[in-house]
Amino acid sequence: MTTAGQIKQTIQEDKQQQLLYKNPQFVAENINEDVVVVDGYYSTIVVVNKKGEYRYKYPDSSKSSHSIDGCFGIACDNTGCILVSDWGYNKIHQIDMDGRFIQFILTQHEVQYPRGLSIDNKGQLWLFNNDGKEVTIYKYRSS
Structure with missing residues (x-):
């Protein structure tokens, strides 16, 4: 939506008119302007290009x-x-921009029931942890 309230783009179906999302929950954009969506009752990540x-x-x-x-x-x-x-599973998955699994950066020994997360401009990972009852900040550097 622009500041005037006009829709600029709607992303809903693939080229075969099949719905891309069943139950979209969260959205983000990566550096190559892909749209990253948590879908399917919190169990699938769907990525489309710009x-x-x-x-x-x-x-x-x-x-x-x-x-x-x-x-x-x-x-x-x-x-x-x-x-x-x-x-x-008490983990943070790290995948590359093409959807290939790289590693778990935090596991059940470091996190419990991780929820929302963000990376700030200092390269720190902010994480709602312990089922959202606390915010934990980690030093994060990707390879």
């Missing part, structure tokens, strides 16, 4: 053995990586 064309889903069962059990937050860093909070 034209609204489908790029990929994460996790993709044909390419990865990882799954998400409740994503309540996403953030994109300055290298194009996407961070995904995984509430049920």
